[in-house]
Amino acid sequence: MCGIVAAATRREVSEILLEGLRRLEYRGYDSAGMALLDNESNLLLHKQLGKVAELEKAQAQQPHHGCTGIAHTRWATHGEPSAANAHPHVSGDRIALVHNGIIENHAALREELEGQGYEFSSGTDSEVIVHLLHKALADGADLMGAMRSVVNRLEGAYALAVIDREHPEQVVGARQGSPLVIGIGIGENFMASDQMALRQVTDRFIYLEEGDMVCITPAAISIFDEAGEPVRREKTRIAEAEESVELGDFDHYMLKEIYEQPRALAATFNATAGHEIADSAFGEGAADIFDRVEAVQIVACGTSFHSGMVARYWLEELAGIPCEVEVASEFRYRKRVQHPGTLLLTISQSGETADTLAALRDAGADDFVGSLVIANVDNSSLVRESDLVFLTRAGTEIGVASTKAFTTQLVALLMFTVALGRRNGMAAEKQQELVNALQKLPDFVQQTLELDADIKQLSEAFIPKHHSLFLGRGIHYPVAMEGALKLKEISYIHAEAYPAGELKHGPLALVDDDMPVVAVAPGDELLEKLKSNLEEVRSRGGELFVFADRQAGFISEPRIKVLPMPHCPEVAKPIVYTVALQLLSYHVAVQKGTDVDKPRNLAKSVTVE
Ligand code: G6P
Numbered sequence: 001m002c003g004i005v006a007a008a009t010r011r012e013v014s015e016i017l018l019e020g021l022r023r024l025e026y027r028g029y030d031s032a033g034m035a036l037l038d039n040e041s042n043l044l045l046h047k048q049l050g051k052v053a054e055l056e057k058a059q060a061q062q063p064h065h066g067c068t069g070i071a072h073t074r075w076a077t078h079g080e081p082s083a084a085n086a087h088p089h090v091s092g093d094r095i096a097l098v099h100n101g102i103i104e105n106h107a108a109l110r111e112e113l114e115g116q117g118y119e120f121s122s123g124t125d126s127e128v129i130v131h132l133l134h135k136a137l138a139d140g141a142d143l144m145g146a147m148r149s150v151v152n153r154l155e156g157a158y159a160l161a162v163i164d165r166e167h168p169e170q171v172v173g174a175r176q177g178s179p180l181v182i183g184i185g186i187g188e189n190f191m192a193s194d195q196m197a198l199r200q201v202t203d204r205f206i207y208l209e210e211g212d213m214v215c216i217t218p219a220a221i222s223i224f225d226e227a228g229e230p231v232r233r234e235k236t237r238i239a240e241a242e243e244s245v246e247l248g249d250f251d252h253y254m255l256k257e258i259y260e261q262p263r264a265l266a267a268t269f270n271a272t273a274g275h276e277i278a279d280s281a282f283g284e285g286a287a288d289i290f291d292r293v294e295a296v297q298i299v300a301c302g303t304s305f306h307s308g309m310v311a312r313y314w315l316e317e318l319a320g321i322p323c324e325v326e327v328a329s330e331f332r333y334r335k336r337v338q339h340p341g342t343l344l345l346t347i348s349q350s351g352e353t354a355d356t357l358a359a360l361r362d363a364g365a366d367d368f369v370g371s372l373v374i375a376n377v378d379n380s381s382l383v384r385e386s387d388l389v390f391l392t393r394a395g396t397e398i399g400v401a402s403t404k405a406f407t408t409q410l411v412a413l414l415m416f417t418v419a420l421g422r423r424n425g426m427a428a429e430k431q432q433e434l435v436n437a438l439q440k441l442p443d444f445v446q447q448t449l450e451l452d453a454d455i456k457q458l459s460e461a462f463i464p465k466h467h468s469l470f471l472g473r474g475i476h477y478p479v480a481m482e483g484a485l486k487l488k489e490i491s492y493i494h495a496e497a498y499p500a501g502e503l504k505h506g507p508l509a510l511v512d513d514d515m516p517v518v519a520v521a522p523g524d525e526l527l528e529k530l531k532s533n534l535e536e537v538r539s540r541g542g543e544l545f546v547f548a549d550r551q552a553g554f555i556s557e558p559r560i561k562v563l564p565m566p567h568c569p570e571v572a573k574p575i576v577y578t579v580a581l582q583l584l585s586y587h588v589a590v591q592k593g594t595d596v597d598k599p600r601n602l603a604k605s606v607t608v609e
Contacts, residue, residue, distance in 0.1 A: 002100045003027040006070040006161040009188035017071040020197035026604035028075025031086035035096035036066030041168040047086040072098035075603040079123030091134035099126035101157035101178040174213040182206040189216040254399035262442035267393035268408040283388040289370040294341030298325040303402040304347040309478035311413035319421035328355035344371040349405035350605040351380020437569040447566040459587035470497040472520040483581030490589040500533040511542040522573045523552035
């Protein structure tokens with residue numbers, strides 16, 4: 001993971017690099033660093049444990065100046081979070097390097113370099129690269145030549161940016177398995193792991209391809225492919241006005257993003273649909289591919305995996321299409337047997353999650369009828385590499401715990417269900433009913449947001465607890481999974497989700513008066529069965545928190561707190577109930593005093609395996 005930003009300019013770059021890092025903090029935030037080359041080509045370094053704000057403080061206390069520089073925000077893989085392990089890493093007081101990814105053969109390389117007299121000052125895998133570069137330069141290579149010889153020795157994934165005192169106008173980069181983008185300026189050029197870091201300075205970008213190497217100076221960009229041949233890569237202008245990523249009146253991005261959902265859901269639907277859902281919403285050529293789809297394989301991670309779990313119920317029940325859902329880190333390493341006519345559907349907010357991307361790439365060799373990605377970030381790797389694309393319109397999601405990205409994914413997935421369903425005999429009235437539900441969805445979510453104060457009150461009971469259970473049945477089981485994930489991510493309360501029917505096969509043993517049990521209990525056909533499951537909890541002294549349809553017949557009584565939810569169509573419920581559970585987790589976390597937007601040990605975009 002981690003974030004890279006680099007600049008080759010003729011102006012002071014420290015503030016540009018720091019602003020880039022602030023925008024990249026979603027990729028990791030346990031330490032940060034910056035290296036600049038000043039007017040006399042001195043290498044100036046700041047490295048700090050903690051968030052980018054700590055680096056800003058160090059720069060304010062001891063300002064470093066320069067026109068060429070690299071910077072990094074880290075999410076630890078090899079070596080604990082510490083100032084020593086923060087990037088940039090330096091060799092011979094000459095070269096500085098930032099690295100995203102993991103070098104798998106670092107131990108062997110380290111041993112070799114130590115044998116040659118190199119001393120390591122960190123416990124990272126990345127430091128081997130900077131010493132290898134130093135060695136290659138000392139042996140007479142130029143900077144690009146050194147980079148080429150070094151990357152040939154690396155096994156694993158990397159995006160790299162390097163500066164060298166002897167080449168003070170250059171920043172050299174390389175990518176393999178981790179994204180790297182060039183930002184094109186006027187008389188200056190930049191590099192970053194995500195274009196978002198550079199939106200402050202440019203709207204023109206070049207996305208590097210796997211195996212590419214690049215040298216930027218203020219005046220030129222030279223790109224070389226895997227074979228070392230000079231190549232031209234397409235330039236992309238990102239035209240939309242930069243959306244606001246300001247907090248406004250909200251205390252946290254997560255809360256802001258929860259409240260943005262009515263708008264985000266409407267934008268996602270309205271961008272491509274009206275009275276009906278056109279195949280073209282999924283990209284050029286979607287109609288031809290969809291005509292051949294007999295089954296769907298969904299692959300995703302984290303919250304996006306949960307949206308896939310919800311979609312399986314829709315695809316099988318409403319569209320009659322067999323559907324499998326699997327977390328990408330399992331899918332990619334398993335020997336699989338696949339239905340003929342299967343479409344590979346990846347779901348990813350960032351479009352950069354390493355396992356999901358690897359699953360798409362590995363699956364290329366299999367016999368899928370095509371690949372579709374549902375993503376929130378245009379030009380992301382998954383978007384660029386899939387046959388078909390549906391872009392959700394959640395807008396930038398800053399909070400590490402995903403909220404609006406999840407619910408907009410569900411909108412896209414329901415639209416996808418309609419597109420496949422009409423090929424499989426879904427009645428016109430049913431299609432219309434689903435379109436109507438999608439159009440009314442923002443209203444139901446708005447009604448749920450109005451329950452915020454009630455949910456906050458309910459949340460107080462969770463503050464002293466260490467464990468919790470989330471129960472749901474049918475399509476609401478994945479909703480319970482998402483609710484449990486949100487609670488554990490941001491409040492650090494252990495939370496597990498179970499299909500309610502599984503309760504008596506194990507988890508019931510855990511139920512006592514210290515174990516709050518949350519039930520997702522919309523008034524669907526499984527309600528009576530769910531009610532019996534809830535009685536099983538109550539009769540063991542458990543305390544129940546029931547999110548129930550206003551009309552479902554639940555009433556609060558001792559040890560059962562009921563939160564009456566808006567009455568809404570069945571297909572709207574997974575989204576509407578998720579919003580209530582997001583608010584529950586948010587309020588628990590705030591009252592526990594955790595860092596809601598940047599929970600410990602996590603990162604928003606997981607670009608390493
Ligand atoms: C990380 C984030 C989660 C996210 C998951 C998948 O773990 O913290 O919020 O759900 O990655 O990310 P993606 O961008 O592929 O949806």
